[in-house]
Amino acid sequence: MAEKAEKIAVIGAGAMGLACAYELLKNHHQVDIYEKDDRIGGMSASFDFDGLTIERYYHFICRTDTPLFELLNELNISETLCWQDTKMGFFYNGKLYKWGDPIHLFTFPKLGLISKLRYALHIFYTKSVKNWESLDKQDAVSWLKKWLGEKTYQTLWDYLFQLKFYEYKGNLSAAWIGTRIKRVALSRKNLFNEELGYLKGGSETLLKALEKQIFAQNGNIYLNADIERIMIDNNQIQGVIVNGEKRFYDKVISTIPLPYIPQIAPNLSESIINKIKAIHNCGVVCVLLKLRSPLTENFWLNVNDPTMEIPGLIEYTNLYQKTESVIYVPFYMPKTHPKSKQENHLFIEEVFGYLHRINPAFSKEWVLATHVSRYEFAQPICTPNFYQQLPPMQTPIQGFLMADTSYYYPEDRSISESVKVGKALAMING
Numbered sequence: 001m002a003e004k005a006e007k008i009a010v011i012g013a014g015a016m017g018l019a020c021a022y023e024l025l026k027n028h029h030q031v032d033i034y035e036k037d038d039r040i041g042g043m044s045a046s047f048d049f050d051g052l053t054i055e056r057y058y059h060f061i062c063r064t065d066t067p068l069f070e071l072l073n074e075l076n077i078s079e080t081l082c083w084q085d086t087k088m089g090f091f092y093n094g095k096l097y098k099w100g101d102p103i104h105l106f107t108f109p110k111l112g113l114i115s116k117l118r119y120a121l122h123i124f125y126t127k128s129v130k131n132w133e134s135l136d137k138q139d140a141v142s143w144l145k146k147w148l149g150e151k152t153y154q155t156l157w158d159y160l161f162q163l164k165f166y167e168y169k170g171n172l173s174a175a176w177i178g179t180r181i182k183r184v185a186l187s188r189k190n191l192f193n194e195e196l197g198y199l200k201g202g203s204e205t206l207l208k209a210l211e212k213q214i215f216a217q218n219g220n221i222y223l224n225a226d227i228e229r230i231m232i233d234n235n236q237i238q239g240v241i242v243n244g245e246k247r248f249y250d251k252v253i254s255t256i257p258l259p260y261i262p263q264i265a266p267n268l269s270e271s272i273i274n275k276i277k278a279i280h281n282c283g284v285v286c287v288l289l290k291l292r293s294p295l296t297e298n299f300w301l302n303v304n305d306p307t308m309e310i311p312g313l314i315e316y317t318n319l320y321q322k323t324e325s326v327i328y329v330p331f332y333m334p335k336t337h338p339k340s341k342q343e344n345h346l347f348i349e350e351v352f353g354y355l356h357r358i359n360p361a362f363s364k365e366w367v368l369a370t371h372v373s374r375y376e377f378a379q380p381i382c383t384p385n386f387y388q389q390l391p392p393m394q395t396p397i398q399g400f401l402m403a404d405t406s407y408y409y410p411e412d413r414s415i416s417e418s419v420k421v422g423k424a425l426a427m428i429n430g
């Protein structure tokens with residue numbers, strides 16, 4: 001028997017909210033999406049960067065992003081998916097090394113042969129893992145040290161963890177870092193060539209196609225619509241309060257960052273609220289630069305240099321070519337970190353110094369434009385036993401479902417995972 005058509009509110013018009021709404025509309029429900037921003041897209045939204053429409057944060061696609069490929073296919077935009085051979089670099093203690101393939105691993109002078117063999121073996125092992133349950137119980141640092149040894153861990157990982165997770169670096173799930181290694185390791189044309197993807201027109205192409213389908217099926221998207229509270233009666237969802245106005249629904253599905261949930265749903269049980277509060281996030285302050293000339297040949301540049309407080313930088317136009325060079329320099333940090341309050345121009349100045357250190361030919365005359373994007377919930381911190389930590393998507397309030405980027409676990413954040421979770425939310429009968 002066909003499911004009864006319901007009137008459903010989806011909160012958040014990022015990739016997850018849009019994918020969820022699209023799925024619900026396919027099943028003939030009546031759907032309204034509420035987004036507090038002035039545009040759709042959330043983390044994948046674009047903006048006008050001095051005449052260039054580009055994403056607030058970099059996005060690359062991997063060969064394993066199957067849920068995304070299925071959606072592109074359904075939306076008839078598969079032909080916008082492009083693949084590019086990309087290079088990786090490693091800026092280690094003041095020197096730029098080539099990285100990311102067996103030749104450059106074995107010619108890297110800072111590690112011995114045994115360490116390199118252990119590193120390669122670890123990647124081969126991680127690529128083969130299918131069940132992450134046992135790694136969910138282990139912490140990432142101990143797991144990496146066990147496989148790689150102390151020196152290799154210090155050379156390749158410690159600085160990255162320190163500059164992304166700070167006080168949380170010793171409490172990360174091995175499963176989470178494992179899926180991250182696996183995703184990138186499987187995105188290769190062969191052993192020697194990394195191949196990453198992008199959408200022609202950027203993530204905006206996907207967002208626009210979803211929006212078009214949502215409108216075609218009579219869904220609504222309300223922008224500048226900040227959901228203040230959900231309404232509940234007798235443990236049953238009644239609707240939402242948006243900009244002071246009550247709107248009534250059979251079901252409400254939230255895709256906004258979990259830390260906002262206690263605010264909009266204070267009546268959730270204490271045990272769920274406590275679980276939510278125990279999940280922390282890293283924020284990001286992401287400096288964007290438009291330059292006259294490329295800085296390096298790399299798309300991804302890992303950094304381990306005691307004079308630089310960044311784990312890496314992304315030269316986006318070495319993946320998706322544009323007339324000028326566009327670089328993203330993310331400063332990740334929990335919101336408790338004092339630097340997160342620092343003004344934008346100080347981050348930009350700091351980055352100028354780093355670019356000069358990486359390529360001494362760089363000067364401020366290269367800079368055509370700068371911008372800083374900030375997001376408080378850029379990366380959930382997935383601790384050991386994170387499966388147990390996550391509250392259920394179907395909350396104890398009848399008709400109120402929730403998920404956010406933590407629910408990708410053990411996978412790392414990606415638009416593809418948002419598509420998968422968005423679809424899963426739409427399928428739950430509750």
Ligand SMILES: Cc1cc2nc3c(=O)[nH]c(=O)nc-3n(C[C@H](O)[C@H](O)[C@H](O)COP(=O)(O)OP(=O)(O)OC[C@H]3O[C@@H](n4cnc5c(N)ncnc54)[C@H](O)[C@@H]3O)c2cc1C
Binds near residue numbers: 040405
């Ligand atoms: C620096 C960075 C780099 C990344 N790199 C990649 C990459 O290379 N490849 C990749 O695939 N992914 C990448 N990602 C991840 C990807 O962008 C996210 O996984 C995905 O966009 C998350 O979508 P979402 O809809 O789940 O969440 P969000 O994009 O966070 O959407 C949530 C939405 O809810 C809205 N909202 C919040 N509160 C309310 C409220 N009260 N009422 C109404 N609306 C509300 C927000 O405004 C937002 O639009 C990156 C992310 C960042 C930050």
